[in-house]
Amino acid sequence: MVKVKVFVTLKESVLDPQGKAVSNALQSLGYEEVADVRIGKYMELTIEPSGRDIETVVRDACEKLLSNPVIEDYRYEIEEAVTQ
Amino acid sequence: MVKVKVFVTLKESVLDPQGKAVSNALQSLGYEEVADVRIGKYMELTIEPSGRDIETVVRDACEKLLSNPVIEDYRYEIEEAVTQ
Numbered sequence: 276m277v278k279v280k281v282f283v284t285l286k287e288s289v290l291d292p293q294g295k296a297v298s299n300a301l302q303s304l305g306y307e308e309v310a311d312v313r314i315g316k317y318m319e320l321t322i323e324p325s326g327r328d329i330e331t332v333v334r335d336a337c338e339k340l341l342s343n344p345v346i347e348d349y350r351y352e353i354e355e356a357v358t359q
Numbered sequence: 360m361v362k363v364k365v366f367v368t369l370k371e372s373v374l375d376p377q378g379k380a381v382s383n384a385l386q387s388l389g390y391e392e393v394a395d396v397r398i399g400k401y402m403e404l405t406i407e408p409s410g411r412d413i414e415t416v417v418r419d420a421c422e423k424l425l426s427n428p429v430i431e432d433y434r435y436e437i438e439e440a441v442t443q
């Protein structure tokens with residue numbers, strides 16, 4: 276098995292109201308140091324290697340389902356084989 | 360400014376219906392290799408250093424607002440100073 280970490284974040288140009296709300300909440304809790312918060316998705320995929328190239332599978336999955344290419348960017352890290 | 364990456368994930372013992380749904384969807388799209396998906400939150404905090412220790416601020420923020428300690432775990436990475 277192979278573990279893949281996927282990070283999906285809003286593009287820089289896209290407003291992040293959720294992040295803004297969290298940032299305001301943190302400041303009202305007394306954490307004035309927090310200047311900005313951007314929120315995204317973090318996914319851990321467990322993949323059972325088949326004949327196909329894992330990088331291709333992950334990129335495809337990100338572009339077709341895990342992220343919205345119009346407003347989001349994605350990146351991934353393929354980890355060592357996970358012994359099950 | 361300091362950039363901090365925060366990862367909030369469900370505890371291992373907690374069921375992840377959202378992850379299950381994504382996993383099933385990926386398999387129906389033809390990605391049988393995908394055995395499991397766990398979904399969490401990824402946050403990027405921009406912090407303006409004040410007198411307080413950044414690690415303490417981040418840990419406090421995670422425990423009080425950014426994660427639900429009952430069902431979620433969190434970890435964070437404090438990055439180099441970001442020049443604005």
